[in-house]
Every structure is written in structure tokens, then in C-alpha cells.
């Protein structure tokens with residue numbers, strides 16, 4: 001993958017160009033209480049977490065932050081000879097957004113075919129075109145798709161890429177904890193909370 005060259009946004013008010021990338025908040029990962037048929041339920045997505053996530057998305061939409069949803073899209077063949085449980089199959093309701101999720105008036109979405117969203121060339125092109133100053137990543141699962149997408153964004157873009165810890169969940173709570181501790185150890189400056197992201201954004205407006 002070619003490295004994306006950093007060009008500062010030419011906004012006259014020096015407003016930082018910001019985006020949030022929200023990963024896999026789709027029916028097949030729904031908490032079991034909301035979707036008893038979910039093949040890979042993320043029960044860590046409690047009512048409290050869901051409310052926090054929706055408030056944050058709402059805040060982002062009110063503050064001109066570009067909102068990007070990434071959704072898994074798989075084909076049954078992908079799961080032949082795989083230990084992975086089939087999920088997010090093309091043209092099934094499993095790919096629908098979770099019902100509780102706040103969808104702002106304006107958002108962009110991309111599909112992903114593996115763990116790392118940057119494998120989608122269209123998503124790469126979108127990032128190259130927009131050259132965000134700051135990017136916040138959250139969603140599910142912390143230890144797999146969120147981590148891998150965050151790590152690729154960090155390596156292949158010149159944006160400041162944050163993992164927004166309070167928006168992350170995993171179907172294995174232990175894997176969530178381990179991933180968060182790993183990040184805090186190796187990239188402490190990259191792991192922040194929703195409130196920190198808001199502060200960074202607000203600071204840029206001064």
C-alpha cells in the first residue's frame with residue numbers, strides 16, 4: 001500500500017479536518033438481548049455504552065466531523081475451511097445496522113471484506129482525497145477489526161489516529177482488556193476517550 005502524503009487542510013479558520021470511523025455495529029454482532037439470532041453477539045455493548053456511542057455520534061454530526069461507518073460484507077465461500085462462524089453475509093439482515101444506532105443525516109459508508117478496512121481500495125481513495133488531520137476509530141471488535149483498522153490507518157496515513165477506548169467493545173471481554181492494555185503500553189498517546197477527542201476538536205477551533 002502506498003503511503004498517503006500529508007497535506008494540511010486549507011481551511012481558513014485552521015479548523016482541523018476530522019473524521020470518526022465506526023466499525024461493525026451491525027445486527028450479526030448485536031448483544032444477544034437485542035438479537036437472539038446474532039451469530040457473534042457482543043454483549044459488552046450495554047445500554048450505557050450504546051447511549052454513550054449515540055451521544056458521541058450526535059455531537060460529531062453537530063460539529064462538522066465526517067462520520068464514516070464500516071460494515072463487514074462476507075460471502076459464504078469465505079467461511080469454507082475456516083473456523084470462523086459465518087456472519088455479515090452479503091444481502092442478509094445480518095449486515096443491517098444495529099437497531100439502536102443513531103444514524104446522522106450525513107454519513108459515508110464503506111464495506112470491508114476482512115478485518116482491516118483499508119483493504120477496501122475505495123476506502124483508501126476516500127482517505128487520500130480527504131487527508132484528515134485527526135481520525136478517531138471505535139466499534140467492534142476491539143481486538144480484531146478495530147485494532148487492525150486503527151493500526152493500518154496509523155501506518156499508512158499521516159493523520160493522528162486515535163482509538164476511542166470508550167466506544168470499543170469485543171465479544172471476548174478479555175481480548176478487549178488485553179488490546180486496550182497493549183495500546184496503553186506501546187502507543188499511550190493514541191488511546192483516548194470520547195471526551196478527549198471532543199477537547200482536541202474544540203481546541204482546534206480557537
Ligand SMILES: [Zn+2]
Pocket residue numbers: 072074087088114
Ligand atoms: Zn467479519
